[in-house]
Amino acid sequence: MGLYSFEPTHDYAQILDQNDQLAAYRNEFYLKPNSIYLDGNSLGLLSKRAEKALLDCVNDWKERGIDGWMQGDHPWFYLSEKLGALCAPLVGGLPEEVIVTGSTTVNLHQLVATFYKPEGNRTKILADELTFPSDIYALQSQLRIHGHDPEPHLLRVKSRDGRFLEEKDIIDAMTEEVALIILPTVLYRSGQILNMERLTKEAHDRGILIGFDGCHSIGAIPHSFSDWDVDFAYWCSYKHLNGGPGAVAGLYVNRKHFGTLPGLAGWFGSKKEHQFDMEHTFFPAESAGAYQIGTPHLLSVAPLIGSLEMFGEAGIGNIRTKSLLMTQYLMELVKHELNGLGFSIGSPMDEVRRGGHVSLEHAEAARICKALKENGVIPDFRAPNIIRLAPVALYTSYCEVWQAVQILKKIMSEKQYEKFKNEREVVA
Numbered sequence: 001m002g003l004y005s006f007e008p009t010h011d012y013a014q015i016l017d018q019n020d021q022l023a024a025y026r027n028e029f030y031l032k033p034n035s036i037y038l039d040g041n042s043l044g045l046l047s048k049r050a051e052k053a054l055l056d057c058v059n060d061w062k063e064r065g066i067d068g069w070m071q072g073d074h075p076w077f078y079l080s081e082k083l084g085a086l087c088a089p090l091v092g093g094l095p096e097e098v099i100v101t102g103s104t105t106v107n108l109h110q111l112v113a114t115f116y117k118p119e120g121n122r123t124k125i126l127a128d129e130l131t132f133p134s135d136i137y138a139l140q141s142q143l144r145i146h147g148h149d150p151e152p153h154l155l156r157v158k159s160r161d162g163r164f165l166e167e168k169d170i171i172d173a174m175t176e177e178v179a180l181i182i183l184p185t186v187l188y189r190s191g192q193i194l195n196m197e198r199l200t201k202e203a204h205d206r207g208i209l210i211g212f213d214g215c216h217s218i219g220a221i222p223h224s225f226s227d228w229d230v231d232f233a234y235w236c237s238y239k240h241l242n243g244g245p246g247a248v249a250g251l252y253v254n255r256k257h258f259g260t261l262p263g264l265a266g267w268f269g270s271k272k273e274h275q276f277d278m279e280h281t282f283f284p285a286e287s288a289g290a291y292q293i294g295t296p297h298l299l300s301v302a303p304l305i306g307s308l309e310m311f312g313e314a315g316i317g318n319i320r321t322k323s324l325l326m327t328q329y330l331m332e333l334v335k336h337e338l339n340g341l342g343f344s345i346g347s348p349m350d351e352v353r354r355g356g357h358v359s360l361e362h363a364e365a366a367r368i369c370k371a372l373k374e375n376g377v378i379p380d381f382r383a384p385n386i387i388r389l390a391p392v393a394l395y396t397s398y399c400e401v402w403q404a405v406q407i408l409k410k411i412m413s414e415k416q417y418e419k420f421k422n423e424r425e426v427v428a
């Protein structure tokens with residue numbers, strides 16, 4: 001691992017590309033000519049295999065009608081379980097501990113409805129002040145459903161510097177009043193990875209359940225949820241997993257919790273063989289499948305057949321190795337080429353703590369992003385001052401990373417950003 005002899009030259013980028021074991025996957029994606037896509041951490045690109053899987057699903061509907069549930073190459077009735085099993089190696093779970101279902105926010109609601117059991121003085125939920133807003137809204141509403149005022153009941157660990165969280169500060173907040181902890185695996189702005197193994201152990205030592213939001217880590221870094229004894233987790237499929245806009249999400253429930261009744265039950269959580277008994281007695285599946293609610297959104301599930309097949313082939317270990325090299329290379333280039341131009345790197349340099357994207361902080365970030373887009377580089381902006389850049393192992397080349405930094409350098413030296421307003425678009 002590591003950049004043995006970093007050089008800021010284009011030749012060096014070409015050497016890295018020539019030695020890239022995953023280079024062939026780039027041809028499997030739809031990449032726009034003259035465009036460098038560095039936003040795969042917000043919406044992953046379409047692959048040919050995902051497209052084919054979606055079209056095959058439409059065709060099954062066209063040709064089979066209702067029989068698509070039990071016939072064809074991928075019978076719809078078992079597809080959520082089948083894809084859960086394909087996700088399992090990505091999160092380090094057993095096949096039956098993972099299910100493809102719902103959306104990130106819905107799955108969070110489901111898991112909190114299932115595992116938040118306030119008792120006596122243990123009524124609080126612990127989260128953090130840097131987490132994604134939807135998670136906070138969901139937690140606040142779950143507290144209200146239980147008749148608790150979210151103000152005193154939702155604890156948010158503070159960041160010391162606005163970028164990172166210290167595990168020690170989180171552990172210090174694990175008091176006897178905490179019933180449940182919800183944390184990100186990777187912080188969506190800075191890309192910091194939390195030490196999930198350590199946090200899970202500390203939580204369990206204090207009798208607290210812990211769950212993780214894996215939106216920014218699934219498909220980018222390996223996990224060992226079962227070995228770490230994590231209670232549950234949930235994630236989306238449209239970022240690093242390339243499942244398409246609004247793709248059906250996923251969740252993990254540790255097998256020790258099988259049998260815990262779902263907080264939000266529905267007939268797709270039934271044991272498969274009982275579901276069509278149409279009885280009013282609910283027989284929940286003895287697997288993560290129990291936490292499904294209703295009929296899966298199959299047209300938003302299907303692309304994952306193609307996409308997850310690629311993850312299985314490429315291997316999450318190889319993806320992580322390349323991703324780390326790319327983010328390191330990007331940061332080296334930024335330090336070398338953009339020195340003195342007002343940028344700071346807001347992501348961890350340490351490989352153990354660095355996720356799949358790099359965030360650059362700059363006072364003019366909003367309009368620098370607009371100038372990047374005008375020059376064919378697609379980043380994303382997170383208010384107030386963050387430019388997120390995600391070189392994606394399956395489809396970004398080192399030459400593109402090099403090119404993107406050169407373009408950024410030109411934008412800065414020519415002050416091209418000055419012709420834009422320094423405010424975000426509606427969707428940033």
Ligand SMILES: *Cc1c(COP(=O)(O)O)cnc(C)c1O
Nearest residue numbers: 103104105132134188213215236
């Ligand atoms: C992307 C993301 C979400 C989005 O939730 P949806 O229900 O898919 O809209 C939630 N949490 C985190 C941490 C995210 O990164």
